[in-house]
Amino acid sequence: MSNNKSQNGTSRSDEIFADFQEWKKHVSDDEIREIINDDDCLNRTEISKALDCSRSAVYSNRMQNAITEFEDEKRKEGILPKKSEQDVSKDSNKKSSNSNKGEALAEFNGSNNELLYLRKRNSDLEEENMILKAELKRFGELGALISDELD
Structure with a gap:
């Protein structure tokens, strides 16, 4: 690895x-x-x-x-x-409570293309998020290094 x-x-x-x-x-x-x-x-x-x-x-x-x-x-x-059955029910409750955030989601009436687009968009955003987190970590490390140099 x-x-x-x-x-x-x-x-x-x-x-x-x-x-x-x-x-x-x-x-x-x-x-x-x-x-x-x-x-x-x-x-x-x-x-x-x-x-x-x-x-x-x-x-x-x-x-x-x-x-x-x-x-x-x-x-x-x-x-x-x-x-x-209890575990399955608990899992589905977790998913619905996490995804709704107190608001009802719009009903999906779109085509398969819309679903594919949303999946792709979600994947792209997750990828961007991962990259930004890596950059943020790097900036944090640089900040610590600069802080150490100033001391």
């Missing part, structure tokens, strides 16, 4: 995703059982440690989807416990 800090957010994101795909192939069932959290899901912090990346990288939509698919596979294999 490489950790080249000079890469931009997109290529690092691709690298982390590839690392996850590789990790899935080599992680043992016992290792998976060791990183199950209280919600009977894989602990994202432990996954980020295994991939040598930040927690926020593991929480990107792309990674979340990949991890959820992996969890579903492992549930079918009996490695992870099956989700109960």
Whole structure:
């Protein structure tokens, strides 16, 4: 798992995703059982440690989807416990309460093209956000360096 800090957010994101795909192939069932959290899901912090990346990288939509698919596979294999009806209900309540933010969402009446556009736009914004976070971190490090030089 490489950790080249000079890469931009997109290529690092691709690298982390590839690392996850590789990790899935080599992680043992016992290792998976060791990183199950209280919600009977894989602990994202432990996954980020295994991939040598930040927690926020593991929480990107792309990674979340990949991890959820992996969890579903492992549930079918009996490695992870099956989700109960209560857990499924709790998950759907979380999603709806997080996405609405107190406002009703407009009903989606658009075509498949509109959906594709929105997905692409969302992906572009996530990518931009990741790049900006990396730049912000770099500026913070530079600020600390300058502060140390002034002292």
